Amino acid sequence: MTDVKMQIFRGEEGEGEMVEYTIGLDEGMVLLDCVHRIQHEQEAELSCRWNCKAGKCGSCSAEINGKARLMCMTRMSDIIEETPEDEVITVRPMKTFPHIKDLVTDVSWNYEMAKAVVPLKGPEETDWVFSQFEAERAQEFRTCIECFICQDTCHVLREYRKFDEFGGPRTMVRLANFEMHPMDQEDRIPEVKDEFGIGYCNINKCCTDVCPAGINITDNAIIPLKERVVDRYYDPIKMIWRTITGRKLRT
Amino acid sequence: MTFESHEYDVIVVGAGGAGLRAAIEASRQGAKTAIICKSLLGKAHTVMAEGGAAAALGNADDRDGWKVHFKDTMKGGKYLNNWRMAQIHAQESADRIRELEQWGAVFDRTPKGLINQRNFGGHTYPRLAHVGDSTGLEIIRTLQEKGIHSGVDIFMEYTVSHLLQNDDGTCTGCVAYNRVDGAMHAFSSKSVILATGGITRCWSVCSGSWEYTGDGHALALNAGAELIDMEFVQFHPTGMVWPPSVRGILVTEGVRGEGGVLKNSEGVRFMFDNVPDMFKGDHAESEEESNEWVRQVVAGEIATVRRPPELLTRDVVAKAINKEVAEGRGSTHGGAYLDIASQRSPEEIISKLPSMHHQFKELAGVDITKEPMEVGPTAHYVMGGVRVDAETQESTVAGLFAAGEVASGLHGANRLGGNSLSDLIVFGKRAGEFAAKRATEVEQPQLDNADIDAAIAANLAPLAREGGENPGKVYDELRDMMQEKVGIIRKEAELESALEDLKEFATRVGKTNPGSSMIYNSGWHQVMDLTNMVEISTACALAALTRTESRGGHTREDHPEPDNGMWSHTTNVIRKIDGDIVINQEELIQPPAELEELLDRVKKED
Ligand SMILES: Cc1cc2nc3c(=O)[nH]c(=O)nc-3n(C[C@H](O)[C@H](O)[C@H](O)COP(=O)(O)OP(=O)(O)OC[C@H]3O[C@@H](n4cnc5c(N)ncnc54)[C@H](O)[C@@H]3O)c2cc1C
Ligand code: SF4
Ligand code: SF4
Ligand code: FES
Numbered sequence: 001m002t003d004v005k006m007q008i009f010r011g012e013e014g015e016g017e018m019v020e021y022t023i024g025l026d027e028g029m030v031l032l033d034c035v036h037r038i039q040h041e042q043e044a045e046l047s048c049r050w051n052c053k054a055g056k057c058g059s060c061s062a063e064i065n066g067k068a069r070l071m072c073m074t075r076m077s078d079i080i081e082e083t084p085e086d087e088v089i090t091v092r093p094m095k096t097f098p099h100i101k102d103l104v105t106d107v108s109w110n111y112e113m114a115k116a117v118v119p120l121k122g123p124e125e126t127d128w129v130f131s132q133f134e135a136e137r138a139q140e141f142r143t144c145i146e147c148f149i150c151q152d153t154c155h156v157l158r159e160y161r162k163f164d165e166f167g168g169p170r171t172m173v174r175l176a177n178f179e180m181h182p183m184d185q186e187d188r189i190p191e192v193k194d195e196f197g198i199g200y201c202n203i204n205k206c207c208t209d210v211c212p213a214g215i216n217i218t219d220n221a222i223i224p225l226k227e228r229v230v231d232r233y234y235d236p237i238k239m240i241w242r243t244i245t246g247r248k249l250r251t
Numbered sequence: 252m253t254f255e256s257h258e259y260d261v262i263v264v265g266a267g268g269a270g271l272r273a274a275i276e277a278s279r280q281g282a283k284t285a286i287i288c289k290s291l292l293g294k295a296h297t298v299m300a301e302g303g304a305a306a307a308l309g310n311a312d313d314r315d316g317w318k319v320h321f322k323d324t325m326k327g328g329k330y331l332n333n334w335r336m337a338q339i340h341a342q343e344s345a346d347r348i349r350e351l352e353q354w355g356a357v358f359d360r361t362p363k364g365l366i367n368q369r370n371f372g373g374h375t376y377p378r379l380a381h382v383g384d385s386t387g388l389e390i391i392r393t394l395q396e397k398g399i400h401s402g403v404d405i406f407m408e409y410t411v412s413h414l415l416q417n418d419d420g421t422c423t424g425c426v427a428y429n430r431v432d433g434a435m436h437a438f439s440s441k442s443v444i445l446a447t448g449g450i451t452r453c454w455s456v457c458s459g460s461w462e463y464t465g466d467g468h469a470l471a472l473n474a475g476a477e478l479i480d481m482e483f484v485q486f487h488p489t490g491m492v493w494p495p496s497v498r499g500i501l502v503t504e505g506v507r508g509e510g511g512v513l514k515n516s517e518g519v520r521f522m523f524d525n526v527p528d529m530f531k532g533d534h535a536e537s538e539e540e541s542n543e544w545v546r547q548v549v550a551g552e553i554a555t556v557r558r559p560p561e562l563l564t565r566d567v568v569a570k571a572i573n574k575e576v577a578e579g580r581g582s583t584h585g586g587a588y589l590d591i592a593s594q595r596s597p598e599e600i601i602s603k604l605p606s607m608h609h610q611f612k613e614l615a616g617v618d619i620t621k622e623p624m625e626v627g628p629t630a631h632y633v634m635g636g637v638r639v640d641a642e643t644q645e646s647t648v649a650g651l652f653a654a655g656e657v658a659s660g661l662h663g664a665n666r667l668g669g670n671s672l673s674d675l676i677v678f679g680k681r682a683g684e685f686a687a688k689r690a691t692e693v694e695q696p697q698l699d700n701a702d703i704d705a706a707i708a709a710n711l712a713p714l715a716r717e718g719g720e721n722p723g724k725v726y727d728e729l730r731d732m733m734q735e736k737v738g739i740i741r742k743e744a745e746l747e748s749a750l751e752d753l754k755e756f757a758t759r760v761g762k763t764n765p766g767s768s769m770i771y772n773s774g775w776h777q778v779m780d781l782t783n784m785v786e787i788s789t790a791c792a793l794a795a796l797t798r799t800e801s802r803g804g805h806t807r808e809d810h811p812e813p814d815n816g817m818w819s820h821t822t823n824v825i826r827k828i829d830g831d832i833v834i835n836q837e838e839l840i841q842p843p844a845e846l847e848e849l850l851d852r853v854k855k856e857d
Contacts, residue, residue: 012770028494028615040723044774045766049291051460054500054610056388057294073613100431101771111292115399120355128352129364138357139382142389146293181357 004080006034006089008046014099018090025076031091032060032071035103047102055212058147062103063092068149070212094152109163110148113171116195122183130182140220141177143213144170150207150217156200167196169207169217176221179228193229198222252707254426254435256698259285259404260690261683262425262440264411264467267295268387268675269655269682270446271394272347276683277444278401282690284683285404285438287427289462292407293395296448296460296656297675300387301503301606303369303379304676305669306344310361311368312553315376317341322849324670325842326529327373327564328634328663329803329813330852331480331822334842335641336661336678344673347680348380356393358382362551370508370548373564373667377548384503384606390672409436411466412779413706414443414474414651415698422474422650423696426706430776433769435710437703439696442650442686445471445637446679449656451484452780453788454630454738455730458490458501464780465787467657471637472786472832476646478825479659481635481787482794483804485666486739488568490629492586497614499629502589502607504668506624507561509603510545511591513572514623515580521587522560525571529852534560545594566665566803569628573739576627586627592620628739632671634662634804635794638824643685644678650689654682664803713778719764722777729756729784737792742808746796753789760785786832793834794823 004025007018021042023034032050039046051057053072060071065083071091083089097105122128150169156162167175175196179188192198203226205218215221261277263270266288277284288295307320320341325332352358352366358380359367368377382389399405408430415424415437424439447467451459472478489502507513515521526534534557535541541559548554561568572587582588591600597620601608604619611617611624636659637646644652655675662670736749760781765774800814801807813819820839825832841847 026495029496030614033496036723039773040721040727044721044723044764044777045768045772047771047773051290051294051296051462052299053460053497054299055613056385056606057298057460059291059294075613101768104431104771107291111399114396119396119400120353122353126349126353127365130360131364132360132367135357135360142357142382142392143385144392145298145388178355181355 004034004076004089006091008035008038008103009092010046010102012099012101020088029076030072031064031074031076031079034076035071035091047100047104049104056145058145061094061147061149061152063094063152065090068094068152068210070147070149073212094148096152096158097148107148110146110151110170113167114174117171117174117178118186118188118191120178120181120184121186122181123185128183134182137180138177138182140215141173141180144173144215145213146170147212149210149212153206153210155206162197162200165197166200169222171196172198172201172225173215173217173221176225179225189228189232192225193233198225198229252435252704252711254437254703254707257285257436257438258695259283259438259440261442261444261686262287262438263444263446263683264425265295265446265448265655265657266292266405266407267297267446267448267655268390268394268672269679270295270444271391271398272676272679273444273446273654273683273686274403275394275398275401276680277687278403280684280687282687285406286398287406287409287411289410289430290408292405293391295391296462297387297391297672299460299501300390300672301384301501302371302505302508303381303386303669304344304348304390304672305371305374305378305667306348306380306673307341307378308345308348308366308368308380310365311377315378318849319375320344320378321846322851323374324661324667325663325850326852327665327667329665330663330819330850331802331839332663333641333660334840334846338846339641340661340670340674340677343677347673347676351390351393351676354393354397356389358389369505370558370562371504371668372507372562372568374669379508379669381505383602384505384604386672406436410776410779411470412710414470415702416474416648417696420475420648422648424698426703428710431771433772435707437698439698441690441693441695442652444652444654444682444686445657446653446655446682447657449633450787450791451630451633453730453733453784453791455727455734456490456499457630458487458499459630461780464784466780466783467653468636468790469783469786471646471648471651471653472790472825472827474648474651475827476648476651477638478636478790479638479822480664480794481790481825482798482823483634483664484630484791485565485632485634485804486569486628487631488565488572488628489589489626491615492582492625492627493584493615500610500614501629501631502624502626503604504565506589506591506604506607507559509591510549510594511561511589512559512594513561513568514588514590515575516582517580521575521580522563522568522571525567525574526560526563527567530563530567534558534563549595564665565668569739570806572627582625584625586625588623589626590623592622632656632666634664634666635659635791642681644682645685650693652682652686654678664805710779713763713765713775714767714769716762716764719762720759722760722763722765722774722781725756725759725763726777726781729781729788733788737788737795740806740808741795743796746792749792750789750796753785753792757785789832790825793832794825797823797834
């Protein structure tokens with residue numbers, strides 16, 4: 001067993017310091033194992049969230065060496081390799097959300113956003129018929145594990161704090177899921193534009209780069225939504241089509 | 252100590268599939284409803300479910316129907332199931348699945364565009380509605396989205412520590428603490444539904460999350476409710492075995508449903524030699540027949556030959572792997588090889604089993620499209636739990652209901668894969684419906700402050716302790732002990748010694764030192780969980796000691812065969828009397844003639 005050193009942020013409501021721990025490493029350990037080891041052997045009070053330990057629940061997000069990721073899917077061997085020799089591994093809570101304690105933050109804003117999105121509205125009759133191909137368009141977005149790592153990374157939220165104006169990438173993924181659901185009958189374009197402020201996104205793809213579920217957030221969710229907003233508000237032919245037929249024109 | 256008071260018609264403890272479905276229904280019936288859960292919404296154990304939800308939709312094979320599903324469930328449960336629950340479940344699960352689709356779930360499709368269904372162990376026909384290998388995520392997200400738009404109040408990151416009762420024992424509400432700030436809350440409620448999930452954290456090799464500490468089981472037991480079938484714990488045959496830090500994490504049965512085969516270190520497909528008498532003739536008897544079945548299923552044809560023996564029920568496959576390892580034919584790190592690479596193309600594997608592909612690549616450095624996986628048994632599910640009325644899900648304590656994994660009866664001695672997700676939505680709905688109905692019939696309970704104060708004092712006690720062990724240490728040792736002495740293969744002397752050890756653990760838990768902070772104190776939360784783990788481990792060990800036979804999820808080395816006599820129709824019932832856990836046996840009620848006819852059981856009693 002070799003030893004590894006790491007610094008973890010300890011404190012409450014943003015006040016605190018980086019504390020260094022030395023942990024014995026076994027083969028195959030992930031960062032979350034190290035946190036558990038510290039809890040069981042050194043510091044019972046150390047706070048972190050986790051549930052599945054298999055990358056499926058999105059509870060264990062933290063900023064490891066400055067990059068937001070899932071602690072349960074971050075192998076220590078990779079982290080040790082990535083950390084320069086004269087530096088120590090660092091683990092911090094997500095910066096974008098209000099801090100509670102140690103590695104735990106208040107992510108309730110994301111739940112408010114979820115509630116603000118109108119749910120799916122499909123036909124009354126059961127046994128809907130649509131193809132696997134159509135299913136897959138929505139399914140990509142439904143693999144989201146709500147880790148909020150994209151929200152943590154998006155500069156519109158992280159730097160510019162536009163929580164009142166912009167829903168963030170996770171909300172765009174949810175909107176795209178319903179918008180591309182083959183049976184949805186709700187008109188979502190006005191809320192995409194106004195309530196959730198898609199215009200704030202400058203498609204720099206930082207969210208896509210960090211998504212642990214591998215969702216192509218920018219290309220598959222945000223850009224198509226932006227196109228629909230443009231079509232609706234700035235394309236005269238489609239505006240006329242809609243006034244006549246009262247229907248969405250799918251593109 | 253101060254506390255905040257709340258009043259509801261229906262409180263649901265738990266936000267997994269069962270709890271969410273119950274709350275949606277209670278609210279739909281007009282009840283003022285709240286959910287209380289230990290984690291953030293959407294993170295409950297249900298999110299981890301992989302393979303699918305069983306429902307006889309008949310979309311993939313129209314020979315299927317509720318009667319076959321009923322028969323399979325009873326056979327898989329070795330006929331110790333509550334027959335009425337098995338019947339209701341088989342009849343109602345298809346409608347519950349269709350309803351999920353209307354609430355936004357996007358299941359994989361058949362070529363005709365309907366909900367597709369996959370094969371799983373013990374199910375005669377392809378029956379599991381699924382989304383790749385992340386069906387639980389789909390179901391919890393759908394229910395969560397429906398739930399937050401159903402007018403349900405949600406208290407997330409709260410732990411229910413005590414149930415409240417009036418003088419005649421009727422459940423009147425509960426006490427909970429907020430995990431974030433440590434504040435205490437008292438809830439008056441006309442009905443309380445337990446939907447707290449399972450107990451598998453009591454074993455060191457398990458597929459469950461930290462939440463699986465048997466809280467609901469312990470809450471019910473302490474309220475005087477009866478638990479049944481606590482000896483039956485499902486050890487899933489395929490958990491990861493290497494590296495050590497991922498040991499126990501689940502490898503979905505869907506791998507075998509998609510054609511994956513099990514081999515020992517000699518390359519032999521040992522399941523052909525491990526078919527128990529009751530399943531003789533149901534499965535392929537040669538590799539050719541087995542391969543032909545995979546070919547037909549992959550081609551979307553209706554299977555005309557028998558399925559591979561890898562798809563025998565979980566208890567059978569887990570014991571077979573255990574035997575291979577014990578006899579020296581295990582894999583490098585003490586498991587068996589599960590090979591899908593030789594059966595399906597890389598593209599198919601990635602599309603059908605994306606999260607397995609990802610999980611092995613990231614956590615074990617294994618590419619399952621090229622190499623076999625190493626797998627071995629892992630504690631996965633508890634068949635035992637709160638005894639409930641089949642129609643209403645009410646426990647033996649008035650006003651207290653239970654649904655989902657915490658409830659018992661549907662699965663008998665062994666659960667079929669896929670029957671849990673359907674269990675959650677069928678009986679979650681019923682629990683919500685009948686809890687709401689009760690709320691229209693009774694007055695809002697008046698809570699007794701003395702009871703609340705006592706509960707709060709008990710919750711705060713650990714924070715005042717000086718010195719003492721780290722609760723994490725006691726937790727690790729308890730789990731190792733259960734793994735060793737109450738594991739997949741059990742014997743009398745070890746079970747007796749486990750019961751002795753558990754008394755000592757109870758004392759140690761009472762002396763642990765979690766520090767003094769009330770703000771998101773992981774150590775403090777763990778002490779509370781540990782108290783429940785000790786109680787429920789005791790119930791499990793006691794039931795296991797009592798049942799002197801091997802059946803389903805209970806295997807005794809000293810009684811290796813199923814008993815055709817008394818135990819084939821007897822249920823272990825556990826209850827707490829004056830602080831002591833006691834056990835007695837009850838005759839199981841048998842199905843009526845018209846349902847008995849559907850079963851293909853071999854003669855019951857000699
Ligand atoms: C890896 C894995 C894969 C699986 N795959 C399948 C599958 O493919 N098909 C299938 O049918 N089954 C599967 N199962 C089984 C199935 O997922 C579970 O049995 C089921 O999800 C349990 O649901 P539940 O609603 O009863 O409880 P859970 O989803 O576990 O929810 C329990 C809830 O109770 C809350 N809770 C617990 N204690 C307290 C307390 N004291 N106070 C407040 N809240 C509390 C928790 O916070 C949580 O919200 C799988 C299980 C695992 C582990
Ligand atoms: S692409 Fe848009 S949503 Fe994504 S991080 Fe950049 S600005 Fe934020
Ligand atoms: S979209 Fe990706 S990064 Fe964002 S919350 Fe979902 S899974 Fe996490
Ligand atoms: S613990 Fe579930 S994603 Fe890390």
